[in-house]
Amino acid sequence: MRTLKFLLRKEFRQIFRDKSILAMIFIMPTVQLIIMPLAANYEVKNIQLAVVDRDHSSYSQQLIAKIGASGYFRIVADPRSFRDALRLVEGNRADLVMEIPAGFERNLVREGAQNLALSVDAINGTKAGLGAAYLTRIIGDFNTDVRLEWVEPGRFNPMATIEVTSLNWFNPRAEYRFFMVPAILVLLLTLVGGFLSALNIVREKEIGTIEQINVSPIRKWQFILGKMIPFWVLGLIVFTIGLTIARVVYGIIPAGSLLTLYVFAAVYLVALLGFGLLISTFSDTQIQAMFVAFFFIMIFILMSGLFTSIDSMPVWARTIAYLTPVTHFIEVMRMIVLKGSGLADVSRQLLYEGLFAVVLNGWAILNYRKTT
């Protein structure tokens, strides 16, 4: 215990003397948490629409006005022909082309049916899909308006229709920041904790001070614990800063208990730091450690469900996703912050994190050798 006290005192002194580490710990999360959620927005807006209007009727004008008023589209051009419109798409000046055929109004009124053509630039799948969906919806609405106008009120309703009304729970206005901020907080914690711990032991190897440790009676677990605890404390500080920013800047107040959040974060950090220290014990230089850590953290983050839904991944990818500690924490952060889930609801994930913590740290201790 006494040995551990001296190890901790040394580590804390060294950390607080290193200005770049302090900046990494305190400034980086703050800046990123303020910038990233504003940019990481999945809402599709400003879709550039080119309309080829061959009808030039009042209905076609009404439809175009309705689309423009929706807020999702910017009508960028009014080309003469479909070929001109496609050129706009090729030049990246339009995402979507809508073609209104000649006789649109006449056919709609007389025959009660008309076709519209949509051509979509599908390079950005999300934008294309959502754009087409929005546009279809708007045209559908327009269609209903037209029918209401032309069909006698009493006789309207030739067929039964199902109206779907959905209610958003937990995030009523479906705002992305509520979804993203808790996850980005996890991301920051992962970056700071993962890299700091991965670079730490290997730094002592590079400088050569590890020799002096290895030749002393310090036990392996004492050494690893001495490295782990300072970063664990710093991680919880970063977490606290993040929660404060989420509250002050984004007005996100966790629906669940803070205690549950901190219990989970504490266990998560042990797992994450164990991972970093394990990399550190394998590497000989800081550059090696940096690359290996980067490789894994990149995979962790891309597969964590931060940006994409895990449920829509193929089975093998889902398996990998659940084999990383980050995935569970992001899931749980969203559960606790948005749904107000309690400790019992997240106990399965907590168990996983605990398992990660034991395995990764145990491995790090085993892999750290005082004698080579």
Added chain:
Amino acid sequence: MNTKEQKAIVCRDLTKRFGDFVAVDHISFEVERGEIFGFLGANGAGKTTAMRMLCGLSHPTSGQAAVAGFDVYRQQESIKRSIGYMSQKFSLYENLTVLENIEFFGGVYGLSDAKLNRRSERLITTLGLGQEARKMVGSLPLGWKQKLAFSVAVIHDPAIVFLDEPTGGVDPVTRRQFWDLIYEAAGRGITIFVTTHYMDEAEYCNRISIMVDGRVEALDTPGNLKHRFAADSMDEVFYQLARGAKRAAD
């Protein structure tokens, strides 16, 4: 086992291979308690590898050795409690102050607070570091760093201290002072095991061994060695032995 307890170090056919390369080739020697033992050899002769095995930093490939009565295979942690070690590469923490380094290393060797205070005070006075006690170690000149590193290596009064080229790159005056420190430690009963390139320093040792290509080629007092090789100085003895070396210096 009785003899092992008498001796500071007993070494029988100790060998270390890295693949095909035999870094240390069946070396055998004994070091008495309280002795200043010089461990000489050209660059790449295997001194550091041998020393690292004795310190429990490296697993021997074969052979036997006991340090302070503990086996180098099974009792490495006990060895580590009984020795001090100063590596070739300066390895105190440069971003800790003189006092903080003393406190850390004294602390992890289990010194009590009272002992720690007493010894760090004594150490600071002996080294004349009163002004620098609260300065970062990284800002000290090399000579002082080396003296500090030595003092820290013996702060817990180990049975044996291993010094790997402790005076490399240090000026002659500081080297002299460094040897004063070594004598002072030996006077307290600490066995000194030291490697060096400086043949004048070899003369300060009670006994020396000279390693060539992983083998101990000579082991005796400096006087006897000079007599045996009909040489005027240790330089000449060393030259006669080492010029036959096949290994390129690193």
